[in-house]
Amino acid sequence: MVIEKFLLKSSEYNRRRFTLAHEAAHKILERHLPFGATASFHTEQDAEADYTRERIDRELSINEVYANRLGAAILMPQFLVQKVLRKYNSGKPLVCYEGNVFAAADRMKIQKMADLLGVSYTAFLVRLREFKLLDYHPIEEYLSEGLQFGGSL
Numbered sequence: 001m002v003i004e005k006f007l008l009k010s011s012e013y014n015r016r017r018f019t020l021a022h023e024a025a026h027k028i029l030e031r032h033l034p035f036g037a038t039a040s041f042h043t044e045q046d047a048e049a050d051y052t053r054e055r056i057d058r059e060l061s062i063n064e065v066y067a068n069r070l071g072a073a074i075l076m077p078q079f080l081v082q083k084v085l086r087k088y089n090s091g092k093p094l095v096c097y098e099g100n101v102f103a104a105a106d107r108m109k110i111q112k113m114a115d116l117l118g119v120s121y122t123a124f125l126v127r128l129r130e131f132k133l134l135d136y137h138p139i140e141e142y143l144s145e146g147l148q149f150g151g152s153l
Helices: 010-032 053-059 062-075 078-089 104-117 121-130 139-146
Strands: 094-097 134-137
Touching: 010 062, 062 121, 078 104, 078 121, 094 104, 094 139, 104 121, 134 139
Parallel strands: 094 134
Antiparallel strands: none
């Protein structure tokens, strides 16, 4: 397995862990999927890069999706996600308002849980969604209650 040198920086700890889990997932999938799970090299997108159709097909292949999903499952199995949710939110789903808006306190909880598991905020949020551990509310509720427009009486 070859990883890019910048992933060795301590600031890239979470990304390095996910990359290693993703690459391990490719090896696991190669042994268990009848059509294989050939890895693609470097799947991060650059807004200023020129992408050919071939490159887009390679980077968005189903094999990469499978490897990402299995990598996430390796790092964040459901029992661990539920365990950190119990620690930081008494096991209750976190409130998510329309437009993917969270109260500041809940954003901090998500970051603390992600840090505890050694993953990114975004990766952890995806797992919360997959396990239906978000309680969706209308944005108006956040605007009226969360921001307390007009002050309190």
